[in-house]
Amino acid sequence: MLEILYTLSKSSEALQHAVIFLFNGAEENILQASHGFITQHEWAKSIRAFINLEAAGVGGKELVFQTGPENPWLVQAYVFAAKHPFASVVAQEIFQSGIIPADTDFRIYRDFGNVPGIDLAFIENGYIYHTKYDTSDRILTDSIQRAGYELLVQSSLGHYHNYTVRVILILMIACSRIYDCWVKLFFFFVAINNLKKFFTAFGLILLSWISTLVTVLIVAVFISLIGRSLSWYTHFYVSVFLYGTAAVVKLILVHSLAKKFYYKVRLTSLPLLEW
Template sequence: MTVNYLLDQIEQIRTESKTGPHSITVDVQRPTGSFSIDFLGGFTSYYDRVTNIAVKLEPKTKAQHFMLANCHFDSVANSPGASDDAVSCSVMLEVLHSLANLSTPLKHGVVFLFNGAEENILQASHGFITQHPWAQQVRAFVNLEAAGVGGKEVVFQTGPENPWLVQAYVRAAVHPFASVVGQEVFQSGVIPSDTDFRIYRDFGNIPGIDLAFIENGFIYHTKYDTPERIHTDSIQRAGDNILSVLKHLLMSDELADSSAYRHGNMVFFDLLGVTVVAYPARVGTIINYMAAVATVIYLGKKCMLTSNAGGRYMRDLACAACVAVLSWFVTLLTVLIVALLVTLAGRSMFWYSHFYAAVCLYGSVAVGKILLIHTLAKNLYYGVSHGTKYTTHSLARHHKHRNTLLSQTKLIRSDKSSSSFSVVVVGN
């Protein structure tokens, strides 16, 4: 039913755009194959006649290089899969409709892939990228996914390398939203990616952008992932971004020879969801080295002070570092204890459905412990140290003031024969 529905919608778009400058070719692929994947301990996945609907949109003069836009129309058992990933299929259909009806022909072509076996460990995307003849012309891809229901779609993974893709997203996206943290985690291998991104990256050797809805994660992959839970503004936002980014890439020079721009990674993050900052990773490395050198020079100058001052400064610095590390350790331990208590109370996943309550709970515990450790350190170490210095300094001033008064008193007494008054010195 899903395949027939998608084919019907695509045929309507093709009929409507026949007189335009673009042509649409549709192919239903049913690949069979197998592949090994290092996921959950590693295993070999076999698939037989899974379904792919591939739609090629290109100028009527024909294109040599293609972008790939990917989504999947299957869902996990017992879930309607509205967010994961039917909404992405809807967005891709509308983007296909918009691009097909442009009055100006695109410079490159685009393949829209509606794959039918992603939840069964990424099988259909493997069948396309390793067996379909159009895959040889694909130079980059955009993958539409979900790890939640609705909200903003975030760019959480890009590459490998090819910084021009991130730059294209930053320049073209109408409502950019991205974070390099997800990329660092996924590509480090600590948490393996389980989206079609890894198939295109590992088996197709092509770079891409991975986007996903991330809000309301507690509904994801459940029976509550229904259409009415997805706000229309989320769909509009995703459509605006995908359409703008694809149009930019399909008119770019980099797509024709993406391998020439395959150098280095990018650091990218959004500022309060308003804009995205992106710069080459090598710039970040330079900044880090400059900060480290400046720190070493500053500490070196402090150590070159007089022996007492330099030594005192280094002791204070070492104590401050120990206090910071101790506060982090105690905070982590306390938060783990709180998490254990929450788990014993049978509410181990409450943070997923009550995010801000979890932030207040764990955040208040963390902040409280950090303030406690620093306050104790101030009172026990810095308070005593600074108190001693203050007392010594005060005594010195007291003795100096006392000696001055005594000298003045002696001077007055030496000339008391000519004085008609007496001097009374009152001191502490």
């Protein structure tokens, strides 16, 4: 943050909007500093968006794991400004579900200041986070360099004109409405032509989703019972192996059984054609 502040101060190109650099303390003590700023500081009311920097690891790609609330223009601005955007909707759902026992200044700005923002964090080697092995010599300096570059580029958020945002939002809304109408029309005709097949397929898909969810929960309970509840946190591929494999196998199993028993029965019950 200091390096970005220094670079911006030496830049010959003036920003269209002011940028506040907030160095918070007391984060581990119920996020007191961010709460004090957003509720008491005279600058708080002038803030329209924020970028929150977090770390639950020593490096890797900076992951956008929370955005909003609402305000899709902020995500569009991030995609427009960042050279190498990296985000995960799944990460946001998992974090906001409360499964991970942690919190960030993002919630304070959102809930007490009603300000939209972007929450970024390093997550590589997260298993040493808040342990005695969480030392400065393990920090990956190339990740710091990358993050600084990305954040410096994102300072161009102030140059992302409202007119451009409006045009993008109008196009997105128009496309979504057209797509939504097409989907509804398509399913309407499908339901009219063959309502029974439609509900059968829908029921089969719903059953496969529920079965998959139950399987994933069973795996999660088993991992917790053997004392490895956060083993997937270190690398993304671990979570794919633990939960993704179980989910895919369950989906294939449900549809294979349906194909073998249900559809086979229906085919054998059809009368033979007489020529």
